[in-house]
Amino acid sequence: MKVRSARLLDLAAIESVHREAAARLSGVPPPARLWSVVSQTLSALLPLSQETLLYLAEKDGNLLGFVQASGQPLSLSLPAQVTTLQVLNLCVVEAADEEEVAGVLIDHLGQQAGRRGVRRLFVRIPLEDSLLGSFRSHGFRQYATESVLYSESTAVNQAPAPPGLRAVKGRDQTSLYHLYRKVTPQTVAQVEAPSYRDWRALRAASGRQELIERNEVVGWCRVLAGDDARPATISLMALPEPALVEELVDYTIRQTQARASWCSVRHYDSVMIGALCGRGFNILLHQSLLVRELMVREPVPEKRLVPSFG
16 A cells, blocks of 8 residues: 555545545435535645645555645645644545555544644544544544534524624734633643644634623634535534523524534533523534544743852
């Protein structure tokens, strides 16, 4: 088996493998198929000029599978400031040994990313996905789980906007980071955003962003508008106070204009999950959030004061 970087001439074969993997979902409910199409969209595969690592495994000239990862900020050369990558796709053809091919691709990605100064690889994968075991057996560990909630048509509540609501400004980033650290368990924050710079990299996505400020920032929301082919994407963060969360959820749902919407919520945010389910959202699937450390961090030796003579 040979593993190499993908080239433009490989795109047709890569598309075919991706379609084959998507076709295997034909027996699952439509929302799950929709989630797979959007979360592993081919638009992320096609432009090799984008900031992505894309490797394929082949044998005797036949494509067996491929793996793709991307980082923020994105660049072909993965500059020094890129220290984390998100695995976007891992597909293996049905006729191949899934465990063997996936393992080779995962290890190759880890080696190549490590050489480029990447410290960590992240992946989101449904708990029922057959590839979960391959990630676990090749250095990935779970640090959190999340629920993907979906609503085909959201009911709009005409309640007034929450007190203290306003648009996010550039100077608010530090306050939002403090809110993130308040609502996120330390064990999770230390993995995905151990520093303010890492946290800023996670928030590179666009969309309408607003926050609730009441002496301090207590809530935040972002809506990526949907259309007839793609549901709106909701992102929420708030202190775990039921009244506050319900106000924020009601307002955010109104911004989707009653379109199909989904939202990913971590397992430790049960108040948010309850508020969304109470407004017509259903849990579509549960995902495992995994990380693989590519570099071992060693503590800096402590400097001690010693007596000086002479």
